[in-house]
Amino acid sequence: MSEHGRGSITRIGSRPAQEFARPTFASGAVLWRRPDGYGALHGEGDTENMLIAVVHRPHYDDWSLPKGKVDPGENLAGTAVREIKEETGLDATLGWLLGYVHYPVGSRTKVVYYWTAEIATGQFEKNSEVDELRWVSFAEAAELLSYDIDRDVIKAAEESLSLGCNRRVLYVRHAKAHDRKGWGGDDNLRPLTKKGRRQAEALASELEGYRPLNLASAEPERCQNTASPVAQQLELELHVNPQLGDVAWNEDPTTALDAFHAATTFPVSAIVAQGNVIPGIIEKLSGDAHIEIEDMRVKKSSVWVLHFASNRLLGLDYLASPLPVK
Incomplete structure (x- = not known):
């Protein structure tokens, strides 16, 4: 995960498949909203008064961030939006590109690109992939998440969102x-x-x-x-x-x-x-x-x-x- 802060530059190259050994690509997001509800284009900043979404996946019995594999014919940003919708029932607006995490899965390398994303419309719907969604603070998310790699992602998201992009x-x-x-x-x-x-x-x-x-x-x-x-x-x-x-x-x-x-x-x-x-x-x-x-x-x-x-x-x-x- 990239180091974030003011002046950061994050990139997705033109041939990401050549950057990793036997990659399987996925995209996801750190979804956020204000405690009093959500709607598009509030403006960012004041991360102490933000809530982010952490989802429970019954198949793995873990707490993670919304994400999923790239479908044939998709680009990474398109995957992120689709997976957010499928896993949470929510429509979101992409913000900062946070970079990627990667880890071995069998003989392949799982590569997941993450964005920040503000909730625009919709309501959580329980489904076969996600049976619970919790809106929590960044500190609460760090306690709840099952994997250290996801904690790195939310740390990068908090640093970017704190800059106050509007x-x-x-x-x-x-x-x-x-x-x-x-x-x-x-x-x-x-x-x-x-x-x-x-x-x-x-x-x-x-x-x-x-x-x-x-x-x-x-x-x-x-x-x-x-x-x-x-x-x-x-x-x-x-x-x-x-x-x-x-x-x-x-x-x-x-x-x-x-x-x-x-x-x-x-x-x-x-x-x-x-x-x-x-x-x-x-x-x-x-x-x-x-x-x-x-x-x-x-x-x-x-x-x-x-x-x-x-x-x-x-x-x-x-x-x-x-x-x-x-």
């Missing part, structure tokens, strides 16, 4: 497009490749769990076509602004930064943009926050999740690919 930005690079060298027309009209269309479709399931309330795109067709499946699945209007793209950044970074801020006033916003403006904006924001990014990567269809307290950047997560985990 706004997130999902900063997406467009999916793979046809090569610029072989394209003789207007560069703004360069279309997605077959792989790019698969990436765009997969992005919808990756972003859905974050519940963005606003979706914007730079002008190029490859950006808009990447955003379209997200807009359709999440029922969001797509706002196109040329000032969010590379041309604007190259001509006047201040104007591009102003456009970024104007598009991200919601508690959770998503922007699809290009390979120059995204690292430029992130480096400016992280520099102002004294956060050092040693390896700035912006792969096609990747997502940077930026966590803010108002206008102050707290930390970042990097999801290199929305395609299914192999």
Whole structure:
């Protein structure tokens, strides 16, 4: 589990299956709410007045955190949301990526990625996997949980949630497009490749769990076509602004930064943009926050999740690919 605190950067690589010996992937979450109820987008902080969910699994007779194996065709974020729903009956909003834990299971390596997740709607329903859910404090959870590895997860969650994030930005690079060298027309009209269309479709399931309330795109067709499946699945209007793209950044970074801020006033916003403006904006924001990014990567269809307290950047997560985990 990653060390967390202000300025942390947590990543999921583009080929996690190559990072472990015979991996079996799973995803889960530290679910949280306030003692007086729950609802989306309260804002974080004050972890002493948070409750987190610990579940009892009758098959193992243990107390654990909601999690489950990746199904064929799923990405890790999509698995986390589905497993939360199946094990608890609750809908949740993903927050901080906490990293992963891994341990041997027979001849394989179980690798579980965890997020924080705030409860949005729903009610616990007893099922074949989970027969009891308890809402407890972080200290009570540490006593109740059956495994030390889960205690490490909730410690990371408490540290991240204590930072007080109240706004997130999902900063997406467009999916793979046809090569610029072989394209003789207007560069703004360069279309997605077959792989790019698969990436765009997969992005919808990756972003859905974050519940963005606003979706914007730079002008190029490859950006808009990447955003379209997200807009359709999440029922969001797509706002196109040329000032969010590379041309604007190259001509006047201040104007591009102003456009970024104007598009991200919601508690959770998503922007699809290009390979120059995204690292430029992130480096400016992280520099102002004294956060050092040693390896700035912006792969096609990747997502940077930026966590803010108002206008102050707290930390970042990097999801290199929305395609299914192999």
